[in-house]
Every structure is written in C-alpha cells, then in structure tokens.
Amino acid sequence: MDYENLLVEQMEHVALVTFNRPEKANALNYAHLAEIEHLALSFRDEADIRVVIFTGTGKHFSSGADLTDPSTEYQGPLVLRRRKNRMGERAINALLAIDQITIAAWNGGALGGGACITTACDFRIGAEDCFMQYPEIDIGMNLQWKSLPLITHLVGSARAKRLVAGGERIQAQTLFEWGVLDEIVPLDDLFPTAKRLADFYANKSPVAVQMIKKSINTITGALDQSIMHMDFDQHMVASASKDSKEAVRSYLDKTKPTFTGD
DSSP states (O other), rough: OOOOEEEEETTTEEEEEEEEGGTTOBBBBBHHOOOHHHHHHHHGGGGSSOOEEESSSOOOOOBBBBOOGGGOOOOOEEEEEHHHTTTTHHHHHHTTOOSSEEEEESSEEEEEEHHHHHHHEEEEEEEOOOOOOOOGGGGTOOOOOHHHHHHHHHOOHHHHHHHHHHHOOEEHHHHHHHHOOOOOOGGGGGHHHHHHHHHHHHHHHHHHHHHHHHHHHHHHHTHHHHSSTTTTHHHHHTTTTTTHHHHHHHHHHHHOOOOOOO
16 A cells, blocks of 8 residues: 555564654644554564554654644544544554554654554654653543553553643653653664664564563553543543633634633
C-alpha cells in the first residue's frame, strides 16, 4: 500500500516510520490514523522486521488530533458515530498489538494523540527539545484512545493527573526523571541513538523477544481494556456539555473560560 501521510523505510531488520504532515505539525486526521492502523497491522506478516522506529518529519513528533479536519469527527447517526469516531482508538490498539519492539524517536512536541502514540511504544528516545502535553482538558474533553492507562503505568497516578487533568506541559528532563523517556539526546543524535537501540534488539532472538514483550504488556495492562471500554462514550457526554462549548470557544478566542459544571 502507498501511504500519503507516512514514510516507510526498511533497514535490514529495522523499519523506520515517519509521520509526514510537517505543514500540520504531523497532526492526525482520519486518513493519517487509518494509515497508522493499516501499517501497524501489516507488520504481522513481516518476518524480517524485528524493530519499528516511529518519528516525525519537521519540528514535532505529532501535535495530536487535527481539529481543523472535518473528517476527524464523523457526524452521522449515533450508532455509526460511536464506531467511526474511534479511529484513534483503533490506531493505538494496532500499535500496541505490534509484535516487534517499537521505539519512539521523539522530536519536539507530542501532544494529545501524539503523546498517546509515544506511550504506546516500548521505548522512547527524546531529543532535548521534546515535550509532552495533553491539551484535551482545555477544550473540555477527556483523554480517549484507550491511552489513560498507558501514561498512568509510566508515571503513576498523581503525575498522570497533572498531565491529563491539569494539562501541564512537561519538558524532556522531567519526562526522563518521571520514566517517560528512556534517554535524552541532542536532536542531531536522535535517530542514530534510536537506531543503535533498534539494532540491539534486532540482534536478539525475535521469537523470545516478542513473547516476552507480549507477556510483560499483558501483565502490566491486564485490566486496561475492561476499565477503558467507555472512553469515547465519556467523550460524547463531555462534548455535549455547555462547559465543553465554552472551552472550545475560549480556546479559539484565546480568552479565559468560565465553567458552570453544566
């Protein structure tokens, strides 16, 4: 399949996947998410690929969901809206299901859905300028895409609340201290460092590595799906509130919102 929003390159046993919408800071529209899902699932049939590196073209890894793209939010009947608006969830689930080791070579910002992608990877190498933020709270939204457990597993409950309920922007050094990043490097060293880590795992027994990865992920996230099965339904409730409309208005107008709890 030819991809419009992804660049895919194979280097022996390592695949490099680059998000390629730099004019939008690699924002994730419906088509982009569908390509991520398709590519992630396609790795099931790739015996020679043992590690997958994800990175972003341009300044940022990914600025998250593309709120300017009308196709990101399907507006049909409710019964179909619940299904089609879960494309982000489908993409994250496909990334989590990749058998091979996955590495985020994290340049610049990973916001919202972009942060969800980094936390779905096995390892994260960050450039010195990288940062994470979940801005959903500032437009009256909960965190979707089955990703709340992912960040909670990495940083613990109190820090997850700072990130998700507080919407704090957290820089590279703190991300490293919190355990989100495995290593911080200068931007010019980002890909070489990620590639060295990829080669390290590519030279391990792939069957053993992939079974170990699956077992560890299952142990860690055993309750995730049972707890998070309704995050899109929660989003529909939140986005229908007056507070959500006020949050979106103030976000676009760059003014301070007034919330009523309605």
